[in-house]
Amino acid sequence: MRIGIITDSACDLPNSFIEKENITILPVTVQIGQAVLADVRNEDATMNFLTGETGARAFEAETTPYTVQQVHDLFLSKLVHDYDYVFCITTASSRSGIHDNAVQASYTILNEYKTVRAESGNNTPFMLRVIDSQNVFTGVGIPVIEAVRLRAADETPPKIRAHLDSLVSNTHSYMVPPDLHYLRNRIKKRGDKSVSFLSAALGSALDIKPILHCNRGETGPVGKARGFLPACQKLFEFTEKRIAAGLLTPALNIAYGGPLSELQDLPGYTQLRSVCADRHIEVYEGFMGLSGMVNVGKGALVLSFAASPHNFS
16 A cells, blocks of 8 residues: 655655655744745745744744645645555644645545545545644654654554554653743744743743653743853753653654754764664654744754653753
8 A cells, every 4th residue: 555644844754865865844934024935845945934023023924824725736646656655744723724625635535535545546545634732843753753663664544544643642842942032022923922021031031941741732931041051051951861761752853943963963973873873763853843933932942752651951
């Protein structure tokens, strides 16, 4: 059976992995003032877009996911021909409209695919499963990576589906934002009051950086450190402990909102890579996509893994 995998551009997976595994990307369109760019995970286009006046106003960005009609058209023009079963893994439905759009599109897709496949001489059934990752950024990539691994192992779609449904609730993402003022302005733009002006001002005055956690669609602070670099190192050291305790999948997905050379120079990162190698954990290292950077700011660090419930310490 031909199994396809599709996700949105906020998945923060390395482009080399996306291309190698033929993962289909649903772009998110970003508009800042009069400037518009579809996020197709192009690093040069992303960094060029976030320069000058456009970059200074990035917190004002409006993001638009693929519409119901666009998802519908993509499936019927391509995916129902190329695959027999497709897993569509999306950003958390609590954070993006792409999940609801994909679910709505799935109804018409499953009603209309037979004629489309018959035209190419294929009368076998087509199946589609939309999965809410309940996560953001690199956390969306963890079930994608696992779906690829299970597909390569020739697992059946029902077994893959059951495993992914269980995995998403145990996927954890951690992020260190570089600029609390930017994050506060962005959250305010989105209508979320979870970061107050006072906490943003205090954090900037003392150079305190929070460590944020996302799991099951909920996001909140779990730690902090004075300075961006110490916060990153604290997160890396915590991740080493979780790896030693045992992950549920052999994968660590990491993204950075800037050149990867800066990520590789962060304190503690080389040690984390060494721990992953010793434990046979594959590290997926990539740049943060456009939709991620306009939401949390350039220079942010985010990493994700699947693990049993735990506390940050």
